[in-house]
Amino acid sequence: xxxxxxxxxxxxxxxxxxxxxxxxxxxxxxxxxxxxxxxxxxxxxxxxxxxxxxxxxxxxxxxxxxxxxxxxxxxxxxxxxxxxxxxxxxxxxxxxxxxxxxxxxxxxxxxxxxxxxxxxxxxxxxxxxxxxxxxxxxxxxxxxxxxxxxxxxxxxxxxxxxxxxxxxxxxxxxxxxxxxxxxxxxxxxxxxxxxxxxxxxxxxxxxxxxxxxxxxxxxxxxxxxxxxxxxxxxxxxxxxxxxxxxxxxxxxxxxxxxxxxxxxxxxxxx
Amino acid sequence: xxxxxxxxxxxxxxxxxxxxxxxxxxxxxxxxxxxxxxxxxxxxxxxxxxxxxxxxxxxxxxxxxxxxxxxxxxxxxxxxxxxxxxxxxxxxxxxxxxxxxxxxxxxxxxxxxxxxxxxxxxxxxxxxxxxxxxxxxxxxxxxxxxxxxxxxxxxxxxxxxxxxxxxxxxxxxxxxxxxxxxxxxxxxxxxxxxxxxxxxxxxxxxxxxxxxxxxxxxxxxxxxxxxxxxxxxxxxxxxxxxxxxxxxxxxxxxxxxxxxxxxxxxxxxx
DNA sequence: CCCTTAAATTCCATTATGTGGAAACATGAA
DNA sequence: TTCATGTTTCCACATAATGGAATTTAAGGG
Numbered sequence: 001x002x003x004x005x006x007x008x009x010x011x012x013x014x015x016x017x018x019x020x021x022x023x024x025x026x027x028x029x030x031x032x033x034x035x036x037x038x039x040x041x042x043x044x045x046x047x048x049x050x051x052x053x054x055x056x057x058x059x060x061x062x063x064x065x066x067x068x069x070x071x072x073x074x075x076x077x078x079x080x081x082x083x084x085x086x087x088x089x090x091x092x093x094x095x096x097x098x099x100x101x102x103x104x105x106x107x108x109x110x111x112x113x114x115x116x117x118x119x120x121x122x123x124x125x126x127x128x129x130x131x132x133x134x135x136x137x138x139x140x141x142x143x144x145x146x147x148x149x150x151x152x153x154x155x156x157x158x159x160x161x162x163x164x165x166x167x168x169x170x171x172x173x174x175x176x177x178x179x180x181x182x183x184x185x186x187x188x189x190x191x192x193x194x195x196x197x198x199x200x201x202x203x204x205x206x207x208x209x210x211x212x213x214x215x216x217x218x219x220x221x222x223x224x225x226x227x228x229x230x231x232x233x234x235x236x237x238x239x240x241x242x243x244x245x246x247x248x249x250x251x252x253x254x255x256x257x258x259x260x261x262x263x264x265x266x267x268x269x270x
Numbered sequence: 271x272x273x274x275x276x277x278x279x280x281x282x283x284x285x286x287x288x289x290x291x292x293x294x295x296x297x298x299x300x301x302x303x304x305x306x307x308x309x310x311x312x313x314x315x316x317x318x319x320x321x322x323x324x325x326x327x328x329x330x331x332x333x334x335x336x337x338x339x340x341x342x343x344x345x346x347x348x349x350x351x352x353x354x355x356x357x358x359x360x361x362x363x364x365x366x367x368x369x370x371x372x373x374x375x376x377x378x379x380x381x382x383x384x385x386x387x388x389x390x391x392x393x394x395x396x397x398x399x400x401x402x403x404x405x406x407x408x409x410x411x412x413x414x415x416x417x418x419x420x421x422x423x424x425x426x427x428x429x430x431x432x433x434x435x436x437x438x439x440x441x442x443x444x445x446x447x448x449x450x451x452x453x454x455x456x457x458x459x460x461x462x463x464x465x466x467x468x469x470x471x472x473x474x475x476x477x478x479x480x481x482x483x484x485x486x487x488x489x490x491x492x493x494x495x496x497x498x499x500x501x502x503x504x505x506x507x508x509x510x511x512x513x514x515x516x517x518x519x520x521x522x523x524x525x526x527x528x529x530x531x532x533x534x535x536x537x538x539x540x
Numbered sequence: 541c542c543c544t545t546a547a548a549t550t551c552c553a554t555t556a557t558g559t560g561g562a563a564a565c566a567t568g569a570a
Numbered sequence: 571t572t573c574a575t576g577t578t579t580c581c582a583c584a585t586a587a588t589g590g591a592a593t594t595t596a597a598g599g600g
Contacts, residue, residue, distance in 0.1 A: 013324055013327070013328065014324060015324060015325065015327070015328030015331075017287035017288065017291075018287065018291055018325060018328040018329060018332065019328060019331075019332065021287075021288055021291060022332040022334060022349070025349075025353055026349075026353075028356075029352070029353055029356040054283055054284060054285060055285065055288060057283065057285070058283065058285030058288040058289060059288060061285075061289075062288065062289065062292040063389070064292060075356070075357075076353060076354075076356040076357030077357060078357065078359070078388070079292070079295075079296075079388070080350070080353045080354050080356070080357040081354050081357035081358070081359055082299070082354075082388055082393055082412065082414075083295055083296075083299055083346055083350045083353075083354060083412070084346075084350050084351050084352075084353060084354015084355065084357070084412075085354065085393075085394075085395070085411050085412030086298075086299040086345070086346040086350070086410070086411070086412025086413065087345075087346030087347060087348065087350040087351035087354070087412070088351070088411065088412070089348065089351055118348070118349070118352055119333070123352055123355075124355075125355070140356070141355050141356070141358065142352065142353070142354075142355030142356025142357070142358070143356065144352075
């Protein structure tokens, strides 16, 4: 058995299949909207199509994934939902931030995103739609992308201590190409974001939308960000500033909410 | 490689590892409270301990599971939660039933459970606590057990067409031993439940609690049940009848809610 | 405390299992 | 139609997963 793709086997023992399976699952959670095709998954994981096909079939058999026969795309399946129920987080950031998202959506009329770090990825943890008729919904709840891709995911990086953030940019270097980015570029943006206190999306990947995000957490609590996204015309420079200020105020509010909540439980994840 | 346990390889191709992994994950979701130990998982899956150990380690590496170092038990990990987010169900039974559970909890003062079918298992989809100080909380959200074990899971069976229900009892025959049950016994209880319209737990597995459940769904919508659980003293025969009537009324209410909702989407799961 | 038992973990020779190349088969575009 | 792209099946091969045995660690019991 040879390796086709770039990633050398990062882990030790006889568990290649489990690591490959996990990589596939994460990759499927990265797919927007419709789901992921076999060839996309093959390219993204560096596994040959026949292997991916066989694995996907087994995962569908187990209902970990579901296959749309019309489009031949794969998406997260019922068993994943059910297993997720059993993994209720200790610190339910989604619940805690729900009223905050609501408030921002009402105040701005635009879409609001809560993004957190998960390993090398940014994860869309929650979303609220604003009242403005043209919805900017580039991300679904549960979607993943490399840290640094887009305003929300860049702000998550900015929530981390600088050395850690930069290390993650390096770690993700190989993945940025798919988003028309480079590690250098992300590094520069990250530094700029630290200066400014907020991020603005470059519109490099999704042209018609623009986003503003403010980081929070990163030490006791997970690195995260609040992000407002709208069509570009609705986010001209002067409004960006106003939205950023609003987000900063709400981040402060979350800070006090978290201080109340978080009894430093030794066990486990957020 | 030989097979130690009872189950012969149910699936075809070169995907043993994926099926074993899925079995492990399901088994961990079956564990109450603290989590599952390696030996329990080994026994439950029929895999030798060294194999289970290696797989669990890999799953923990991937954060699909988390290990409590103190008790050396395994439970669902953060990545499962995150992947579950991406698998939002089309028909969100949990959301739809939320107000119903709330109402029942307030009316009875006892714990209320929403249980659904997932393959050969019953799955605790949601729970609400009543005001009575002694809480009957034998199940956590996300917990699994074989269909037929306990009032709620027996009522789920009763929601299915009789032949299908009986077939599932046969399919689960080998698993009932762990719950001090037999397929015959479950079959009898199931028949009785169909007569009566509701189930009452025998208290065979959890002695100090008693439960009453009423089935619903099973055709267009997934087989499910509403269940009220309390300490045995609070569920004497005459109160059981009154609670069962209340549950029947609420089941009817769900029926109309579902009729409004469910646009028969061809794709996928509930 | 020490002794016994059970469970968890590591090790490693063996081979069943997963692999990936190649070829067949679909699908959709021009 | 033909061509190009993506999906699926097939199968000989060698790697990766396996499980028995040995070792280590923890949990009781007296």
